[in-house]
Amino acid sequence: MEASVAVKKRTNSRLAKKSREYFWGIVFLIPALAVFCLFLWTPIAKGIIYSFMSIDFVNGSHYIGLENYREVFASSETGIAVKNTIYYMTLGVAIGFWVPCVVAIAISELRWFQGSIRLIVYLPNIVPAVVLYTMWQYLYDPLGPINQFLSWFGIDSILWLADKGMAMIAIVITETWQGFGTATLIYLAGIVGIPKDMYEAAEIDGAGVMQRIRYITIPGIRHIFVLLFIMQLIGTSQGFQTHIALTGGGPNNATLTYMYQLTNEAFTRFNFGEASAMGVLMFVCLTSVSIILYYYQGRSKVA
Numbered sequence: 001m002e003a004s005v006a007v008k009k010r011t012n013s014r015l016a017k018k019s020r021e022y023f024w025g026i027v028f029l030i031p032a033l034a035v036f037c038l039f040l041w042t043p044i045a046k047g048i049i050y051s052f053m054s055i056d057f058v059n060g061s062h063y064i065g066l067e068n069y070r071e072v073f074a075s076s077e078t079g080i081a082v083k084n085t086i087y088y089m090t091l092g093v094a095i096g097f098w099v100p101c102v103v104a105i106a107i108s109e110l111r112w113f114q115g116s117i118r119l120i121v122y123l124p125n126i127v128p129a130v131v132l133y134t135m136w137q138y139l140y141d142p143l144g145p146i147n148q149f150l151s152w153f154g155i156d157s158i159l160w161l162a163d164k165g166m167a168m169i170a171i172v173i174t175e176t177w178q179g180f181g182t183a184t185l186i187y188l189a190g191i192v193g194i195p196k197d198m199y200e201a202a203e204i205d206g207a208g209v210m211q212r213i214r215y216i217t218i219p220g221i222r223h224i225f226v227l228l229f230i231m232q233l234i235g236t237s238q239g240f241q242t243h244i245a246l247t248g249g250g251p252n253n254a255t256l257t258y259m260y261q262l263t264n265e266a267f268t269r270f271n272f273g274e275a276s277a278m279g280v281l282m283f284v285c286l287t288s289v290s291i292i293l294y295y296y297q298g299r300s301k302v303a
Contacts (some may be wrong), residue, residue, distance in 0.1 A: 099176055100181075125179065168254065265278065
């Protein structure tokens with residue numbers, strides 16, 4: 001009996017000690033959690049509720065069941081937007097996903113001026129959006145610098161923003177140039193975390209640059225690939241800002257993305273219920289893809 005009482009006292013003392021240790025951490029964490037719930041999870045919850053309602057701020061909103069979802073699936077513009085978004089995401093992975101990795105590996109192999117080149121790589125991220133889009137509209141102009149450069153090689157002028165086949169490619173190039181600096185720094189942070197002893201041992205064994213990259217650098221940052229791939233998918237699936245600024249969704253809806261269509265439904269046609277339904281569908285799709293990718297990443301680690 002006395003032994004059980006002593007065990008209970010020790011358990012209670014441990015719990016009291018842990019409570020004191022975590023108290024101030026929890027206190028400082030509460031404001032961040034409150035802001036997180038207020039500005040992230042509350043809008044998500046309201047979006048799910050609004051997706052089942054007809055929103056009318058004058059006469060009042062009312063429940064309509066799955067009608068908003070039926071309208072989304074029945075709309076021909078939604079089908080076009082989905083196809084364009086998938087094409088845009090594919091181009092983003094094919095063109096933009098590998099650029100930061102290649103640049104980061106190249107910088108990591110430099111012996112001098114690494115700090116200066118990191119700064120130069122990140123500079124496009126701090127260019128204001130207005131300046132960025134104005135600059136690229138000038139570069140893509142039929143008489144602009146890019147077409148003038150191509151003319152030196154006998155290539156005809158390309159209508160970058162007016163041709164259905166080139167407009168989306170032009171947008172992806174623009175966004176890759178603007179955003180690859182952040183991903184490059186993330187890759188560099190992962191490369192810095194690789195033990196230097198491995199590179200030194202490889203050099204002693206006579207390994208060249210390509211061998212070090214193949215057998216040390218790439219395996220060392222493999223976990224970052226999945227994270228940035230998910231971020232790439234989420235970012236490109238929500239792309240619409242550059243599309244509005246450069247092409248306005250044209251030519252002939254060639255750059256109309258899902259998020260652009262959602263924005264039109266909400267703030268041009270004021271169909272907030274249908275826009276909420278589109279947002280819920282996007283949320284479900286992106287969450288499912290993220291879970292699947294992390295699941296396979298966990299299985300590959302175990303294997």
